[in-house]
Amino acid sequence: MSEIIPIGEKVLSENDRLAAEIRARLVQLNLPSLNLVSSPGSGKTTLLEKTLAHFGGRLRIALIAGDVQTENDARRLEAAGGALVRPIITGGSCHLDARMVSRVLTGMDLTGCGLLIIENVGNLVCPSSYDLGEEKKVVLLSTAEGDDKPLKYPAIFRRAALLVITKSDLLGLSDFDVERAERHARMVNPEIEILRLSSRSGEGMAGWYAWLERLATRPPAADPNAKGIMRD
Amino acid sequence: MHEISVAAALMRRVLAEKEARKIVRVSRIVLQIGPMSGIMPEALQFAYDSLRQGTLLEETELVFNSTELTTCCCRCMHRFDTRLMHTHCPRCGSDKLEIMGGDDFFIQYLVTEKE
Numbered sequence: 001m002s003e004i005i006p007i008g009e010k011v012l013s014e015n016d017r018l019a020a021e022i023r024a025r026l027v028q029l030n031l032p033s034l035n036l037v038s039s040p041g042s043g044k045t046t047l048l049e050k051t052l053a054h055f056g057g058r059l060r061i062a063l064i065a066g067d068v069q070t071e072n073d074a075r076r077l078e079a080a081g082g083a084l085v086r087p088i089i090t091g092g093s094c095h096l097d098a099r100m101v102s103r104v105l106t107g108m109d110l111t112g113c114g115l116l117i118i119e120n121v122g123n124l125v126c127p128s129s130y131d132l133g134e135e136k137k138v139v140l141l142s143t144a145e146g147d148d149k150p151l152k153y154p155a156i157f158r159r160a161a162l163l164v165i166t167k168s169d170l171l172g173l174s175d176f177d178v179e180r181a182e183r184h185a186r187m188v189n190p191e192i193e194i195l196r197l198s199s200r201s202g203e204g205m206a207g208w209y210a211w212l213e214r215l216a217t218r219p220p221a222a223d224p225n226a227k228g229i230m231r232d
Numbered sequence: 233m234h235e236i237s238v239a240a241a242l243m244r245r246v247l248a249e250k251e252a253r254k255i256v257r258v259s260r261i262v263l264q265i266g267p268m269s270g271i272m273p274e275a276l277q278f279a280y281d282s283l284r285q286g287t288l289l290e291e292t293e294l295v296f297n298s299t300e301l302t303t304c305c306c307r308c309m310h311r312f313d314t315r316l317m318h319t320h321c322p323r324c325g326s327d328k329l330e331i332m333g334g335d336d337f338f339i340q341y342l343v344t345e346k347e
Binding site for chain 1: 234237238241242244245249253255259263268269270271317319327328329330331335337338339340341342343344345346
């Protein structure tokens with residue numbers, strides 16, 4: 001005899017539970033956090049290098065740099081100075097998950113840090129399924145890619161709070177239509193904020209720095225969900 | 233690409249349920265999956281088929297209930313459901329569209345056997 005057992009739970013509920021624990025901890029520390037996602041080569045590490053150099057000692061940034069292999073990114077970011085950098089080598093996995101982040105966070109002394117940035121593995125598909133407990137997802141799209149990427153990979157654009165269009169100094173050199181890219185992003189996510197910048201020329205970087213500064217200096221959040229988790 | 237880890241998480245979840253409820257046999261796992269979930273059913277099926285060999289779920293079938301996207305045209309307010317994303321409203325041709333729903337990816341229910 002067959003019986004139906006309703007579950008009604010997300011498949012990745014195990015990851016989501018861990019992510020909720022991370023989120024509660026970050027709220028407790030009043031530490032704003034970002035999960036940076038993009039395709040390989042859209043300029044995550046370069047943007048972060050410039051960002052670390054810009055803020056220097058003014059804002060201590062904790063950075064978790066995910067990569068499939070090598071600690072190259074973490075080394076580059078460490079060289080940029082001023083930040084607490086920890087690598088995660090996934091050894092083949094195409095995304096970071098909450099367990100990996102939780103393990104690394106446990107060993108980090110976040111005292112004095114004003115912002116946590118998690119640089120995800122270069123991939124627009126898989127990271128969208130894994131909540132890392134971050135406050136906001138930031139998706140990068142470079143002008144060397146297709147302006148229809150938000151439609152081709154909607155899941156990540158839908159979940160991101162901010163879209164950063166990178167390599168704006170290359171606009172006009174390819175068929176990338178920046179207005180079209182923005183329109184496509186808003187189609188899947190009407191609330192998404194959008195910035196255009198070039199880490200190389202410096203164009204638009206002030207807007208990015210201001211965005212980060214607003215996040216880092218905002219008053220302690222009163223997130224009712226996170227509070228509920230902490231009470232448990 | 234990440235369907236192997238998704239399949240592994242799914243199996244852990246179902247095996248835990250099987251143990252907790254002392255289920256003799258799970259014959260089917262029914263998943264609800266939306267086009268915006270970032271999960272490709274074929275890839276998940278492939279990953280699951282590779283992983284279930286030699287486990288207590290070896291005979292357990294995976295069933296997908298695929299849902300559709302609801303798109304709303306911001307100009308003429310036409311609402312329509314599709315599997316694939318549209319760039320223009322099929323009624324008025326406007327490209328000012330808003331997509332709603334389609335993120336779902338959860339285990340709806342298990343079909344279990346008593347004997």
